[in-house]
Amino acid sequence: MLEIRFGSESSARKFVSVVNHEVIVDTMSPGDRIAPRTELLADDAGVLARALARYREPNHLRSAVEIATTILPFFSLWAIMWLALDLGYWIGLVLAVPAAGFLVRLFMVQHDCGHGAFFRSRLANDWLGRVIGVLTLTPYDCWRRAHAIHHATSGNLDRRGVGDIDTLTVREYQSRSSWGRLRYRIYRHPVVLFGLGPAYLFLLQQRLPVGFMRDGWRPWLSAMATNFATALVCATMIWAVGLGPFLLVHLPITLLGASIGVWLFYVQHQFADTFWAHNKDWDVREAAVYGSSHYDLPAVLRWFTANIGMHHVHHLCSRIPFYRLPQALRTHPEVARINRITLGESLRCVRLTLWDETAHRLISFREADAQR
Secondary structure (H helix, E strand, O other): OEOOOOOOOOOOOOOEEEEEEEEEOOOOOOOOHHOOOOOOHHHHHHOOOHHHOOOOOOHHHHHHHHHHHHHHHHHHHHHHHHHHOOOOOOOHHHHHHHHHHHHHHHHHHHHHHOOOOOOHHHHHHHHHHHHHHHHHHOHHHHHHHHHHHHHHHOOOOOOOOOOOOOEEEEHHHHHHHHHHHHHHHHHHHHHHHHHHHHHHHOOOOHHHHOOEEEEOHHHHHHHHHHHHHHHHHHHHHHHHHHHHHHHHHHHHHHHHHHHHHHHHHHHOOOOOOOOOOOHOOOOHHHHHHEEEEOEEEOOOHHHHHHOEEEEHHHHHOOOOOHHHHHHHHHHHHHHHOEEEEEEEHHHHHHHHOOOEEEOEEEHHHHHHHHHO
């Protein structure tokens, strides 16, 4: 049995052991095991990686089926919504919900392409990702770079700001001016975070290579090429169906899909017992295991979200195609219990806004105010 210790003795809360490639979780406190302050050993990390690496190989036929069963229903629902406009707009709004679900699923395919997980060929992954990016309003190459930074820095208090949701520590929040605290409260309000924010992100912010403006021509090419292709598609659709019908059909799908996407990203890392640490105590694999949730959704929602709720496994081995993540969890049921959050439990995560460096957990504004 090879024991894997994540992070330092002071920060570790759980241990993972690997027995014949089986991952076993132990919730012993650090005091129950005498261990020197040490980083994750490279050999141990290799054992854990090999336990999941067997699932990385994509099945091209399965990938093609996943694309077909996502994009064809999306376009079909779009057409039905347009045809139903004469019968009453509320019919279209009802259909916008599953249509947005398929749009989210398209984004998840794009997400797998960004990790090189959907096909063996990087060229195939990249071009499929770029094409889908026209529908999701996401410049693929810019997003892929930002998302790679997110994976490399998730949970690191000293490397926040790229590809994540702004999260302050209690100390940082309390040291801000009244105006600074108010701005953060507004940013963290659910109406902004899951309503106005996603609309701004997908409709406006991603039209420019924000965060990479001075990093050469490639980010600009990604953003401008996506903008041009999107404008061309929108112009064609407006010519075919008219401006009013196009907006009545496509805008609700886009806005709802954007909000769902941001909500999923939020729940994947913003939960009470998540992991944050300063650089000296931070470890990428500890952050992957304990800083990412297992969002255990009902089967239908799990399908629409392409198993992205199995996020701790994804962060440990991002090359696993989304349709193989359930197999990984079935083989390693112990991993499935780590950071498991149900749909009902996830709603309570909305009030968690600040990282308490003393208690090592996310807390609410009310809890932080009580500490003053």
